Amino acid sequence: MxxxxxxxxxxxxxxxxxxxxxxxxxxxxxxxxxxxxxxxxxxxxxxxxxxxxxxxxxxxxxxxxxxxxxxxxxxxxxxxxxxxxxxxxxxxxxxxxxxxxxxxxxxxxxxxxxxxxxxxxxxxxxxxxxxxxxxxxxxxxxxxxxxxxxxxDRARRELAEVRLARLADQVQPHFLFNTLNLISSVMYEDVARADRLLCQLADLLRQTLAAQQRSEHTVREELALVQPFLALMQARFGPQRLVVEIQADEAAQACRLPALLLLAPVENAVKHDVARHRGRVTVSVRAERVGERLKLQVSNQGDTPVPESPPDPDGGFGLRNLRERLAARYGDAAHVEFGPSGQGMVLNLELPCAC
Incomplete structure (x- = not known):
């Protein structure tokens, strides 16, 4: 038999x-x-x-x-x-x-x-x-x-996992270099303040390294990384120039997403927009669950128009990396929209919500 x-x-x-x-x-x-x-x-x-x-x-x-x-x-x-x-x-x-x-x-x-x-x-x-x-x-x-x-199919899954790991590995060095560049201007103005900022950065990097080892986590855990980063940037630019708004409903916070997915867009909003505006800029991060879909938005709005030339329409390295990570993980099930909105830029993400 x-x-x-x-x-x-x-x-x-x-x-x-x-x-x-x-x-x-x-x-x-x-x-x-x-x-x-x-x-x-x-x-x-x-x-x-x-x-x-x-x-x-x-x-x-x-x-x-x-x-x-x-x-x-x-x-x-x-x-x-x-x-x-x-x-x-x-x-x-x-x-x-x-x-x-x-x-x-x-x-x-x-x-x-x-x-x-x-x-x-x-x-x-x-x-x-x-x-x-x-x-x-x-x-x-x-x-x-x-x-x-x-x-x-198994080889494709393994290749996709390797590709995702490579793309995720690119996030942290890029984020680190840009953050250090933002902090470097403080070194000659206020050494004690720069020292505090570097200590905060070290704590944040330890958290991002731990998150990166898990490949994915919840929106709640992702926001727990975004918040200290924005707090660090507020200390860099001052609360008068950088206003932070974070909104996420409970259902959205339970959804899972690739680790460090939002850190690059938020970092780009600070580097390419806050640093370019002369007045106050509001950086907002929103997460909402609609049915079985997770909608994320990262936007910035300035009080005054940006006098310089507009930023890269593709969002620079960070957003190109984000697009590749979403395409490798979700394929056509994920959607990315990035473009100008008012006196700033807005990034809209939509992907399946997996809890």
Missing amino acids: SLLPRRWRLPYFAVLGIIGLLLSISALQSYRLSGGTRPWEPFLWEFSSVVVIGTLALGVHALVGRLQGRPWPRQLAAHAIAMPLFSLLHIAGMFGLRFAVYGLAGVGYHPDDLGTVLVYEGGKDAVSYLSFCLISRGVWMAQAAAARTQEL
Whole structure:
């Protein structure tokens, strides 16, 4: 029974039973027309053949599987030996069952002579054997194709995970360099203040490193990284120049997303907009769950127009990295929109909410 997986045993024998029943009913009609008086005989004849054939078919399937990939001459030689053996086993098994049942019933059984049986059954067995070989070949090919598909899917998942890890690794150095550049201007103005900022930065980096090891976390945990970063930037620019607004409903905070996803957009809002405005700038981060979708928004609005040229329409390195991470993780299920809004810029993200 090891030739047939457990989940296929019941369907396989159910099919054999249906085939035997249909053949038996057909044979019963001819049997009655020929004057037969024992209606169980056609059922014995057909089921004895179907049971033996069904068992031998499993051996044919195993043989075809073992011959896969072998040279064609070797396969043909194996089948040339297996085909007559298949017929002999079928005849022996089939008539063995019939003689046993007739003996138990106390009825005599007189089949045709051996030569006639070998010729008659041998021709049918050759057709059956070739049919089983073709069917088995198709089954093995389908299983191989399914295995290749699974292997390809696994390789794609592993490649996507490697790509995500590489993209995530790019976030922290980029964030670190830009943050240090923002702090560097303080070094010659207020050494004590710069020292405090660097200590806060060190604490924040430890948190981001821990988050990066987990690959993904909740929106609540992501905001726990965004808040200290914005607090650090408020200390850098002053609360009069940088106003922070963070809003997230409870449902949205429970959604999971790639770690450090929002840190780069928030950092870009500070670097490219707060540092460019002469007046006050409000940086806001919003998270909302709508059905099974998570909507995120990072925006900044200044009190006065920006006199310099507009920033990179693609959002710079940080947002290009963000787009690649979302595409690798969610494919077409994630949407990114970035562009001007009023006297600032707005980034809208929409992705599946997984809790």
